[in-house]
Amino acid sequence: MEARSMSSTNANAAAIRAFRILEIISEAREPLSLMEIVERIDLPKQTVHRLIKQLECAWIVTRNMPDRRYECSSRVRNMAVHMLMGAGPAAARRAILQQLVETVQETCNLAISSRDDIVYLDRVQVNWPLRVQLNPGSRVPYHCTSSGKLLLSFLPRSQREHLLKKLPLRGTTRQTITDLDKLRQELVEVRRKRVSTNNEEYMTGIIAIAVPVMLDRSRACAAVAIQAPAERTTIEKLMTHLEPLRDAANQIAETFR
Template sequence: MPNDLNNERETQIPTNLRLLLVMEEIAKAGRPLKPMQLAEALGLPKPTIHRLLQTAEVEGFLQRDLDGRSYGPGPRLRQIAVHTMSSERLRTGRLAILKAVAEEIGETCNLATPDREGMTYLDRVETKWPLRIQLPIGTQVPFHCTASGKMYLSTLRESTLDAVLTSRPLEALTKKTITNPDELRQELSEIRARGHSQDNEEFMPSMTAVAVPVMDSTGRLLATLSAHAPDQRHSVEALAAFLPALKAAALKLSELHAA
């Protein structure tokens, strides 16, 4: 009887939609899923799910998680997400919000999204000051020593965070970079409690930054909004004065992407 029910469900889903539904289910979950979980969610037989996952993995749309059994977004699916967020309508509205907050605070503002190896700058509005830090759109920066990266790390499940922090040594990019995983975990706990992160010359000497989350409609981190400046103009404590403006802009960005 269960096999008959699975066969009936399988015939109800057009063949050309099955792989799309698998990828949608994984993206919607926000965490790697096992074949059994996908079979239960979509009502498809396990052999069909395994076949679809194998195809998606070979083509780079999905990739296995560290446990070797679960599947998460692969490089091509993540690139689709970036291209989608960069669509003309969204980018026009996004840049208007970024320009407004950059003008209000008078410093460079960045919108960054998480990738496999770090945070990638999706959009950026430069300060008008001649002294500025050059990090163009498309730049990828580390998770562990940037305001945007630490904001993202603070939202991860404990098991995923452990994997990130223990997979390889944390590189010291400046004398202030946190390279001890336990110390970084403590700071991430503080970031979760206060709702924003900071970079006190941890990524680049003489650069300070603060970041706030941009959330999606399910309450998950979609991107980060950050402001950075040379420490000659603003200490990391002084940048805290910009947090209300950044949080208001982050809320507008969330609403834009939910529309």
């Protein structure tokens, strides 16, 4: 009985240590090396390596290319998205989006980064006949959406460059930016102004603007966007809604803290 209890205690300790390693990797702004993880958890290198290998075998962490540093896997990222979509604060975020829609009279959405694309945590449609069906959970590209370009611009430089070099910059419309240098230049302006636009770059006839949901002065955890048909309005007119859009982003930021 005593041996069984000791075995259970050891298993619990290992699980807690493995979870702490996962926390450290998820909190980092860039993938971490083994030694960087060891320094942050204060455990022997051999123990950390064994636990990470177990997490890697279970597809909970993965090693990026080409430097082979550790990051959370798509399995964990998908779980995080589902938790954010169904957690208690999700109701508060939806209420904020609904209020924004009532104010600006256009469709609004909330999106976060999810590895190689972005995903809608929530989306509230305006009551107009002409609208696009993109439900919560839908995934859209970084390079041709207002929320995607915004979230790209706030990534640490090395992480952004790593992502830019592997993204397929496909032209989904005639307006899509497919030149990497041109996209880089736009991202600099997006970060400086803290507002991003989509001028029919993802879907012909659909325009949008987005602002960041800031965790602190330099980290954006999500983007809030207004989306509308180009035949009904313009980017310039959407920009007149920046104040309520930024107010909504600030309110939503509180639900992430």
